[in-house]
Amino acid sequence: MNFSEYRNRKESFPLISFEVFPPKDNAEFEKLKGTLAKLAEFSPAIITVTHGAMGKERKRTLEVASYIKNIIGIESACHLTCIGASEREIDVSLELTEHEKVRNIVALRGDIPRENGKVLLSSGAFQHANQLVEHIRRHKNGSPKRFSIAVAGYPEKHIESPSFEEDIANLKKKVDAGADIIITQLFFDNRYYFDYMRMVRDAGIDLPVIPGLMPVLSSRQVIRISSLCGTEIPAGLRKKLVEVGDDNRKAVEVGIAHCREQVRELLSEGVEGIHFYVLNKAFHIEKILHSV
Numbered sequence: 001m002n003f004s005e006y007r008n009r010k011e012s013f014p015l016i017s018f019e020v021f022p023p024k025d026n027a028e029f030e031k032l033k034g035t036l037a038k039l040a041e042f043s044p045a046i047i048t049v050t051h052g053a054m055g056k057e058r059k060r061t062l063e064v065a066s067y068i069k070n071i072i073g074i075e076s077a078c079h080l081t082c083i084g085a086s087e088r089e090i091d092v093s094l095e096l097t098e099h100e101k102v103r104n105i106v107a108l109r110g111d112i113p114r115e116n117g118k119v120l121l122s123s124g125a126f127q128h129a130n131q132l133v134e135h136i137r138r139h140k141n142g143s144p145k146r147f148s149i150a151v152a153g154y155p156e157k158h159i160e161s162p163s164f165e166e167d168i169a170n171l172k173k174k175v176d177a178g179a180d181i182i183i184t185q186l187f188f189d190n191r192y193y194f195d196y197m198r199m200v201r202d203a204g205i206d207l208p209v210i211p212g213l214m215p216v217l218s219s220r221q222v223i224r225i226s227s228l229c230g231t232e233i234p235a236g237l238r239k240k241l242v243e244v245g246d247d248n249r250k251a252v253e254v255g256i257a258h259c260r261e262q263v264r265e266l267l268s269e270g271v272e273g274i275h276f277y278v279l280n281k282a283f284h285i286e287k288i289l290h291s292v
């Protein structure tokens with residue numbers, strides 16, 4: 001199901017989607033194929049494939065998205081970041097993506113690359129994701145629905161944003177530019193999502209806002225990712241992760257139990273879908289989805 005069908009569907013049952021990242025080499029791709037086969041058993045509406053800002057891994061992203069769509073037969077999406085990219089580079093990506101019959105794009109600015117706190121590059125044709133969405137909609141004018149488009153939303157506000165008001169006003173620009181759905185940054189406390197939904201709806205945004213969840217795989221990793229994207233680890237979860245320390249097997253169990261509770265509550269509140277950041281693993285997702 002592509003992002004625009006997701007938006008327009010009549011059924012009310014929640015949809016599942018997954019996000020994977022492109023493998024570094026062929027051996028990793030073979031492993032990822034095994035993971036994708038397991039994830040496919042949950043009949044996800046769509047599987048999205050990330051790519052590094054500045055165009056890194058773009059070829060691999062498309063290779064994986066094409067595999068999901070054309071070999072496994074599940075709808076897929078390529079993430080596309082615009083930071084540092086020329087208009088020509090973006091257009092080539094769009095054309096290659098279309099050529100592989102992948103019709104969904106997660107349109108993003110990308111993180112600003114920095115070294116020792118210094119911004120490495122701020123040039124490029126587009127400064128913000130709303131401009132990328134506008135461009136995708138304009139590209140090859142006359143076929144505005146070549147791609148369905150998802151954009152990013154931030155229940156704890158984007159790390160660079162001074163306020164929720166500003167961040168949601170900027171989200172509205174992406175929606176007005178032609179996005180079909182919003183997928184959120186990962187969060188560990190559902191209250192942020194519920195509060196965010198109120199603010200988003202108050203701002204007149206009526207698109208599906210799909211909550212993004214990431215089951216913990218290790219204590220260190222979750223602390224690193226959370227600080228990078230400004231996500232709070234609730235005190236209860238943090239305490240359990242500190243207790244298990246570097247025992248990743250136990251951290252995974254803590255993560256599965258926490259994520260399962262998040263899923264249960266979100267489903268009971270009638271969310272339209274859940275997007276899992278699976279980190280190219282399936283076993284934790286299997287445990288969560290078999291027991292909610």
Ligand code: FAD
Nearest residue numbers: 050051053079108109110111128129152158161167170185
């Ligand atoms: P924007 O929407 O441009 O927002 C960035 C900041 O600028 C925000 O603070 C916003 O409030 C502000 N802003 C937005 N528009 C304007 C405007 N017109 N004028 C002034 N200010 C504005 N990163 C990757 O590198 N690769 C990926 O594959 C990837 N996938 C992701 C998937 C999801 C679902 C999410 C939530 C994030 C993903 N990211 C990915 C991370 C993302 O690139 C970063 O969070 C990035 O810092 C912001 O991207 P954005 O598209 O939200 O940017």
